[in-house]
Amino acid sequence: MKNACIIGFGAIAPVHADALERCENARLYAICDTNTACLDTAGKKYNVITYTNYTEMLKNPNIDTVHICTPHYLHKEMSVNAMLAGKDVVLEKPAAMNRKELAELVSVQKATGKHVCLMMQNRTNAGIVKMKELCNNGELGKITGIFGSLTWNRTARYYQNSSWRGRYDTEGGSLLINQAVHLLDLFGYFGDGIKSVRAISAAMQLDNIIETEDTACAIINLGNGVHGCFFATNTYTADEPFRLELRFGNALLRYADARLYKITDENTEILVNDTVLRDGKKYWGAGHYSVINQFYNSLENGGSYISLDSGLNTMNALFALYESSAMTHTKTIKAVPGPTVSDIK
Ligand SMILES: NC(=O)c1ccc[n+]([C@@H]2O[C@H](COP(=O)([O-])OP(=O)(O)OC[C@H]3O[C@@H](n4cnc5c(N)ncnc54)[C@H](O)[C@@H]3O)[C@@H](O)[C@H]2O)c1
Structure with missing residues (x-):
């Protein structure tokens, strides 16, 4: 104990x-x-x-x-x-x-x-665990595309009431490093790691409030040879559970509304209804307990847990997103994306 x-x-x-x-x-x-x-x-x-x-x-x-x-x-x-x-x-x-x-x-x-x-708790959401199982058993064939989006709401007051949010020296960024990093993690998790990224990010709504970003999009090149399309914003009117789609030849797995759907031309089926987080916000995902429990079980009995090591590719991809978007702090949205950054370990 x-x-x-x-x-x-x-x-x-x-x-x-x-x-x-x-x-x-x-x-x-x-x-x-x-x-x-x-x-x-x-x-x-x-x-x-x-x-x-x-x-x-x-x-x-x-x-x-x-x-x-x-x-x-x-x-x-x-x-x-x-x-x-x-x-x-x-x-x-x-x-x-x-x-x-x-x-x-x-x-x-x-x-x-x-x-x-x-703490990359979304890997342990029941719907994401099932998604991984379906990828690993190969019954749907190879992944041919990945799409993910996160549409949350972080107001001016959220930043004004916090001494550390919205600033590079204390938060390190905002949308990408704080909210969307979990979604980014799943791109690498399902795509055999992230190889390179090309991104644009900006403070599109809160530019007078934060020095960091509230919106970003990226093309994410993955280890499995597929490229993923990534969009995230903190400017939406509500906090929706994130969406992740894995496309296969004849089927689509869609994780949305905290449910896993399997969609084919003939049928739309709900495979998993995820559990709801206790003592927290539903859209955070309910995996915190599993991550923590797995960790202590591993300390006691051996076995795997979500280690720092397993998150390094995500962290390096995160920094690459910032480098690629090379965000300016002006009110103009850059029309041309930054350079491709591929030095991701
Ligand atoms: N995994 C998730 O789902 C999830 C959700 C929310 C936040 N987070 C992460 O959790 C962390 C905390 O976020 P939060 O939203 O709870 O922040 P918060 O601002 O609500 O809480 C931070 C707490 O740390 C305390 N603190 C500050 N300096 C301290 C010090 N030197 N010693 C001891 N305590 C100190 C503050 O007083 C405050 O109570 C962040 O890294 C955030 O990204 C993760």
Whole structure:
């Protein structure tokens, strides 16, 4: 039984706390937040030790694992310090804000041999698991095309009420690194990795509010030789569950409305109705518990989990999207896409 702590008790942390309550091989032991009001409330609710200083918390020898649920600019520093203190890590996405931070994170992980689980929860949505199974068993043939879209709503107030969102130095970007990174991850997951990207991104609606992007589209060249079409925006009026389509010769698998459809000329069939997230937003996907549970089962009994390593291609593709779109901060949408960026490991 592992003793887990959570650093940062904002929007996503209750989903981790809820998952830990359901895990056989872990329990929530401590939480840390610099905001004492939310720390006190959470400390009482979960009846655990509280800290305002995470480096103090890392000195506690009873703590085995650290869940990092803080703003993006703290991910690398906190993960590195947790590993150096001998703890395994569950890291919220993104793993890091740029290539330099990612390289440091990977090098400390390799040097310490600690386990790092990366929260890419949509891989474990029941509908996505079924999609993977159908791809692997080959019954539909080869994938000939991939399309994915994410249409969410992030208002001016969402950014104005947050000290770290909407800025490169603290969020590292916005739409792509924060919301659409999960969708990007699935392109590589189903396409045998991402080889190169060509992208355009801009702040098309919130250009007076954020210095980062709210809309992006890209052509994503995949390891299986197929190219994917990717579109994402935070400017929609509502938060729709993301859509992912895999096209085969005679069928289409469509994950949309948190359902998996199999569509042929003759028939449209619902293969899976996904479960709904407890303690969180439905459109986030319901896979957090599976990711966390798999991680603790793996620490206890061996077996695989969603590791930092398995997310490196996605992270490098993410940075490539930014490099390709080479976003200007002007109000004009660039008519010509940036260069193709192919240096993706
Ligand atoms: N996987 C998902 O579905 C999902 C969903 C939402 C957010 N996230 C990710 O979770 C992370 C947190 O996002 P959020 O929306 O919960 O943010 P948030 O702003 O709501 O919460 C962050 C918390 O961290 C605390 N914090 C800041 N600095 C700290 C420090 N030095 N020590 C301790 N605590 C500190 C803040 O006080 C705040 O309570 C981000 O990486 C985000 O991308 C993931």
